[in-house]
Amino acid sequence: MIKVGVLGATGMVGQRFIQMLSNHPMFELEVLAASPRSAGKKYKDAAYWYQSEPIPEDIGEMVVVPTDPKHEAFKDVDVVFSALPADLARELEPAFAKEGKLVFSNASAMRMEKDVPLIVPEVNEEHFKLIEIQRENRKWDGAIVTNPNCSTICLVITLKPILDKFGIEAVNVTTLQAVSGAGYDGVPSMAIIDNVIPYIKNEEEKMQTESLKILGEFDGSEVKNANFKVGASCNRICVIDGHIESIFVKTKEPAEPEDIKEAMDKFDPLKDLDLPTYAKPIVVKEEPDRPQPRLDRNEGNGMSIVVGRIRKDPIFDVKYTALEHNTIRGAAGASVLNAELFVKKYL
Amino acid sequence: MIKVGVLGATGMVGQRFIQMLSNHPMFELEVLAASPRSAGKKYKDAAYWYQSEPIPEDIGEMVVVPTDPKHEAFKDVDVVFSALPADLARELEPAFAKEGKLVFSNASAMRMEKDVPLIVPEVNEEHFKLIEIQRENRKWDGAIVTNPNCSTICLVITLKPILDKFGIEAVNVTTLQAVSGAGYDGVPSMAIIDNVIPYIKNEEEKMQTESLKILGEFDGSEVKNANFKVGASCNRICVIDGHIESIFVKTKEPAEPEDIKEAMDKFDPLKDLDLPTYAKPIVVKEEPDRPQPRLDRNEGNGMSIVVGRIRKDPIFDVKYTALEHNTIRGAAGASVLNAELFVKKYL
Amino acid sequence: MIKVGVLGATGMVGQRFIQMLSNHPMFELEVLAASPRSAGKKYKDAAYWYQSEPIPEDIGEMVVVPTDPKHEAFKDVDVVFSALPADLARELEPAFAKEGKLVFSNASAMRMEKDVPLIVPEVNEEHFKLIEIQRENRKWDGAIVTNPNCSTICLVITLKPILDKFGIEAVNVTTLQAVSGAGYDGVPSMAIIDNVIPYIKNEEEKMQTESLKILGEFDGSEVKNANFKVGASCNRICVIDGHIESIFVKTKEPAEPEDIKEAMDKFDPLKDLDLPTYAKPIVVKEEPDRPQPRLDRNEGNGMSIVVGRIRKDPIFDVKYTALEHNTIRGAAGASVLNAELFVKKYL
Amino acid sequence: MIKVGVLGATGMVGQRFIQMLSNHPMFELEVLAASPRSAGKKYKDAAYWYQSEPIPEDIGEMVVVPTDPKHEAFKDVDVVFSALPADLARELEPAFAKEGKLVFSNASAMRMEKDVPLIVPEVNEEHFKLIEIQRENRKWDGAIVTNPNCSTICLVITLKPILDKFGIEAVNVTTLQAVSGAGYDGVPSMAIIDNVIPYIKNEEEKMQTESLKILGEFDGSEVKNANFKVGASCNRICVIDGHIESIFVKTKEPAEPEDIKEAMDKFDPLKDLDLPTYAKPIVVKEEPDRPQPRLDRNEGNGMSIVVGRIRKDPIFDVKYTALEHNTIRGAAGASVLNAELFVKKYL
Structure with missing residues (x-):
């Protein structure tokens, strides 16, 4: 059992980390770190617990520590999961x-650094090799491994089997994103009831750049971006959890919807590794009106992307709708799966 | 004053017709027709009134008649507005x-008939000339004039100034559509609270075909479709009124976002006609997070399309977000404006 | 294992029955019955499955039969669970x-019949004795056992420990009820987004009469109603699952909030029976802002009433807020628990 | 024309003040004051405008000043409207x-001070006489006049005609309150989508005490509280604007629902004064399912309380449902109407 800690433990993604790490077969959750305001309190007093399952009992009694890497609580900890806000992440990770420490981070701060792997396990595990370059560059023994922005993860997982089999020339995506993606206080109810906010700061840029790094190739010294374009338009809607993406893809080789469906359905690269958080990465639905956030977001314990409506498009070759549980597959679960894969295969 | 009637007067679009025709300076609302179940009742007893303004008082006392063109109530009526369901429209219009009678219809039944004009007044008024061909073909003295599907209207109004100035090569659009578009009972609350339905039957097909007819040219005998492709993906979301569209356009001539903005802003083709329901067709917003349905849908009394976030896209030349009040500009208001223009200019 | 069937199997409560009876340790789900429209189809084709967990696989393949008690499919079935609409229930049960057959019914049709037990297991199991009178009266070997209306169940479970310990003089309750209580199509989204409907047909009457029967005493030949008054006001709100009730109680003996809290917390009458669906009937929350539907409705697998904010009131002695998962504890789960108790103790 | 200013001009209630005071026939809006962060900016740059009608054009260009009573901008101002938070109000009013200055305040800070009138114009205008006592006590020439908490206003307006005609023995009320009552950022969407929060800090206490002061009698030196009890339970729900209250009243003299209805319907005490913001205080609806927030909140330009479902109750004599537009009638409109009445009749 590897001892782990969570940074930013009281927030929404922090709570998801706790849910996923409590009773984890590989990791033992030893440290909960948060802001000075919370440090010193019992977790159950420091955090307003937003989840519909109660706080795991032993966790509630743990005393929160400050986010200080030299704090003695971290002494025996090998892995930390970071749910820090970007500005703090840049300094503390x-x-x-x-x-x-091995830092598995959901923060955006370090994602686009050239020597920091931006990993989706099913898509680009070979990018873990950047860690050696990172250690050399930065003269440290630990490592920072990031996972992408929530809406990027959903996109690249569905693109990967298409890229492998048919090649990709262009990708267009419009998102309908849940409010939980902005954090608990991020979207006031006054802003979103009977409404849409057609803007999420920096989100389109993240989707357009992160996805090319992830789908790019590591050539031994750096990652060469994938060689196609992604255009994105991002919207916030009145849904609690679960991002919907309308995705359009122009392939290099001709591909019928049935071919795409088959490629997605067969896509299961890590199934033999027995990673505790792993689920079939893509579940394809046949019903004409799926995926739907409220009905499908918990597929694979929230770790599967649910795809439906794979069909032809007059301009692109194929279009489909994808759904991701944004605070599980798109955040905490992404970091945990990264850590599981790394520990199992690369440690 | 021209005497008019409304077919399908008790439904949601029927109610919008009533709101727009009550106290109208050109039209006098004389007849309300509905299903046999409602016929013979006072309107206020026949209809469950869904609007936040009360039923215009005199309207509430009117007695509903059956939807029968030979009913004496229609004797002096020259114009009827149709909010009939498609199957009834095909038979009754x-x-x-x-x-x-001059039938101004919001129904989809006759839209794609070769000799039926599918009109958006700011976009293709010359298609009214199809009426002569229609009368000849069909041996009748009246006429059927249709307006497009709600989400098509929003799209083509924003495309028209781009097409005129820069030409268009390809259009991609993903919609986030309000529940009112499906009629009062169309979307159960169980289906849409905390949810998205990524499917609206036939909607994508309508957007992909209707828009090319509208933006096509009448050559004296028929309408030649516009010569580009439209790809659409349609979603239903938890909003009462107001469709949002994420639109991407590849132009023929190079166009910067500022150029597009200027073209849209200047687009005001019918302003000199003094049509009662006319409003500036496109209102461009500068704020980064607009348009928003709840805040912007009533712009121009619900008749203006509100556009925001005009910006570059890596694949298409430009992308932007458009908002339309779907039961006003996208339905009843569209028919009324068609009738106003026709009466003023072509009768 | 007792073989059971579900009547009204394709609707919302029917689906909950299926979820609760699939893999049940006492019951084997053998027959799914529904309307003629569904009969003959595989269940997965006949029902639009609204739940966020998938259809249990074997269930999906079962062929739906008509709701005919003489149909051979019911031959070996001893127990049927009824999710029929009231009018059909009155004829078919x-x-x-x-x-x-032993009919455990969630329908309202037979609840107030003098010889039909209206049971909440934790509250009035002695009313099962009405079955003998029912059989005698009606000359049948089966039996009809009903459970109350969803909002009544929530109310009486919280009243029972108060009644037992302090007596009750008067009860006032205002409800905030979820849309699922009206069935899948019951509340259009147009009716409830950004809205409240302050009216649910017959609901107040049901709460005011059913609760007095349930809390009444069986004197060997009939149930004498409880001897206090209940006043109710019922509202429909924009929540998927989970009824909230603001309850005010005037007790006979003086009772402090702490006393009420203790009585509720200790209330656990059937804990020794090991009924599969049983959960602690009342879970008391200490936080000032609980219970909340989205966070607390699944407490005890949806079978626990969650109570919070037990406090003094200027007019009544005590007031508190109660939450019930209305389609589990308030519907399917109520019938199943009735059946479990009956089979275990009275068969 | 009396020159007026608004304190707290950028917030939600401040914006409603601006909407109601712009183009007001008695008041000229001269000063917009807000926090130091906003002071010095143009109003349109300082405030995020949440309303669906655009900022009145001249208002947008006004420069915001600090909330300093000695600032020269206030020199010619006679009346200020306060939308300050309670803590600042206590110091600055x-x-x-x-x-x-005459301060008409929507803040709670000073409401329960013995010498501060807490006014609802239709209910207790004689309490304005407290101003003389206030001036004597506090040695100032200005005055502070407050209006009650939003949910109290709705309650007392509907109680007043009952009290006058039948007397009142006890009042019970459960509220379903809109999110706008908590300010723009007050209720995160994560907290309220598919949810209820059965708690609003201090709200029940305000309803239980403020209403007795308002319905009390001024005896020449102080206000004697009304001599009955009010018990309240308050809930936050997923509605933008419009508080619903389920109200139960025990009267002194017997009263049938029809009597109550007639008393409410006739209640129109200030109709002859021609106050610009005045509307019929109570509009009674006959439909069984009204009032509803989205359909009825704008009745009387948001100044009328809409009452429906007046009916008997087993415990209280009568129960009914009331609706109030909480940011108009329950906040800004309440202060403005207070000022109009005072200026017209008492200045």
Whole structure:
């Protein structure tokens, strides 16, 4: 059992980390770190618990520590999961890496650094090799591994089997994103009831750049971006959990909807590794009106992307709708799966 | 004053017709027709009134008649507005035309008939000339004039100034559509609270075909479809009124976002005609997070399309977000504006 | 294992029955009955499955039969669960009882019949004795056992420990009820988004009369109603599952909030019976802002009433807020628990 | 024309003040004051405008000033409307009164001070006489006049005609309150989508105490509280604007629902004064399922309380449902109407 800690433990993604790490067969959750305001309190007093399942009992009694890599609580901890806001992440994640910790981060701060792997296990595990370059560059024994933005993860998982089999020339995507993606206080109810906000700061840029890094190839010294274009338009809608994406793909080789469906359905690259959080990455639905967030977001314990309506498009070759549980597959679960894969195969 | 009637007067679009025709300076609302179940009752007893403004008082006391073109109530009526369901429209609208009525229809039944004009006044008024061909073909004195599907209207109004100035090569659009578009009982609350339905029957096909007819050219005998492709993906979301569309356009001539903005902003083709229901067709917003349905849908009394976020796209030349009040600009208001223009200019 | 069937199997409560009876340790789900429209089809084709967990696989393949007590499919079935609409229930439930079946019904039709037990297991199991009188009266070998209306169940479970310990003089309750209580198509989204409907047909009457029967005493020949008054006001709100009730109680003996809390917390009358669906009937929350539907409705697998904010009131002695999962504890789960108790203790 | 200012001009209630005071026939809006962060900016740059009608054009260009009673901008201002948060109101409203201003405040800070009138114009205008006592006590030339909490206003307006005609022994009320009552950022969407929060801090206490002061009698030196009890339970629900209240009243003299209805319907005490913001205080609806927030909240430009479902109750004599537009009638409109009445009749 590897001892782990969570940074930003009281927030929404922090709570998801706790749910996924409590009773985890590989990891033992030893440290909960949060802001000075929370440090010193019992977790159950420090956090307003937003989840519909109660706080795991032992977790509620744990005392929150400050987010300080030199704090003694971290002494025996090998892995930390980061749900820090971007500005704090930029400062603190390197500090933890310097102390020798493996940092699996959901924050955006370090994602696009050239020597930081941006990993989706089913898509680009070979990018873990950037860690060696990172350690050399930065003179530390730890490492920072990031996972992409929630809406990027959904996109690239569905693109990967298409890319492998047919090649990709262009991708267009419009998102309908859940409010939980903005954090608990992120979207006031006044802003979203009977409404849409057709704007999420930096989200389109993240989708357009992160996805090309992830789908790019590591050539031994760096990652070469994938060689196609992604255009995105992002919207916030009145849904609690579950991002919907309308995706259009122009392939290199001709591909019928049935071919795409088969490629997605067969896509299951890590199934033999027995990773605890792993689920079939793509579940294809046949019903004409699926996927739907409320009905499908918990597929594969929230770790499967649910795809439906794979069909022809007059301009692109194929279009389909994808759904992702944004705070599980798109955030905490992404980091945990990264850690599971790394520990199992690369440690 | 021209005497008019409304077919399908008790439903949601029927109610919008009533709101727009009550106290109208050109039209006098004389007849309300509905199903046999409602016929013979006072309107206020026949209809469950869904609007936030009360029923215009005199309207509430009117007695509903059956949807029968030979009913004496229609004797002095020259124009009927149709909010009939498609199957009834296919049978009844021609019957009214045979009786010499001008039928302005929001129904989909006749839209794609070769000799039926599918009109958006700001976009293709010259298609009114199809009426002569229609009368000849069908041996009637009346006429059927249709307006497009709600989501098509929003799209083509924003495309028209781009097409005129820069030409268009391809259009991609993903919609986020309000529940009112499906009629009062169309979307159960169980289906849409905390949810998205990524499917609206036939909607994508309508957007992909209707828009090319509308933006096509009348060559004296028929309408030649516009010569580009439209690809659409349609979603239903938890909003009462107001469709949002994420639109991507590849132009023939190079166009910067500023150029597009200027073209849209200047687009005001019918402003000199003084049509009662006319409003500036496109209102461009500068704020980064607009248009929003709840805040912007009533712009121009619900008749203006509100456009925002005009920006570059990596694949298409430009992308933007458009909002339309779907039961006003996208339905009843569209028919009324068609009738106003026709009466003023072509009668 | 007792063989059971579900009547009204394709509707919302029918689906909950299926979820609760699939893999049940006492019951084997053998027959799914529904309307003629569905009969003859595989269940997965006959029902639009609204639940977020998939249809249990074997269930999906079962062929739906008509709701006919003489149909051979019911031959070996001893127990049927009824999710029929009231009008059909009034006709069909007696027909099943005549065929010797034990009918556990969630329908309202027979609840207030003098010889039909209206049971909440934790509250009035002695009313099962009415079955003997029922059989004598009606000359049948089967029996009809009903459970109350969803909002009544929530109310009486919380009243029972108060009644037992302090007596009750008067009860006032205002409900905030979820849309699922009206069935899948019951509340159009147009009716409830950004809205409240302050009216649910017959609901207040049901709460005001059913609760007095349930809390009444069986004197060997009939149930004498409880001797206090209940006043109710019922509202429909924009929530998927989970009824909230603001309850005010005037007690006979003086009672402090702490006393009420203790009585509720200790209330656990059937805990030793090991009934599969049983959960602690009342879970008391200490947080000032609980219970909340989305966070607390699944407490005890949806079978626990969650109570919070027990406090003094200027007029009544005590007031509190209660939450019930209305389609589980308030519907299917109520019938199943009735059946479990009956089979275990009275068969 | 009396020159007026608004304190807290950028917030939600501040914006409603601006909407109601722009183009007001008695008041000229001269000063917009807000926090130091906003001071010095144009209003349109300082405020995020949440309303569906655009900012009145001249208002958008006004420069915001700090909330300082000695600021020269206030020199010619006689009346200020306060939408300040309670803590700032406690400090700043007296400071403005000291400078000779008439402060009409929507804040809760000073409401229960013995010498501060808590006014609902239709209910207790004689309490304005407290101003003389206030001025004597506090040695200032200005005055502070408050209006009650939003949910209290709705309650007392409907109680007043009952009290006058039948007397009142006890009142019970459960509220379903809109999110706008908590301010723009007050209720995160994560907290309220598919949910209820059965708790609003201090709200029940306000309803239980404020209403007795308002319905009390001024005896020449102080207000004697009304001599009955009010018990309240308050809930936040997923509605933008419009509080619903389920109200139960025990009267002194016997009263049938029809009597109550007639008393409410006739209640129109200020109709002859021609106050610009005045509307019929109570509009009674006959339909069984009204009032509803989305359909009825704008009745009387948002100034009428809409009442429906007046019916008997087993415990109280009568129960009914009332609806109030909480940010108009329950906040800004309440202060403006207070000012109109005071200026017209008492200045």
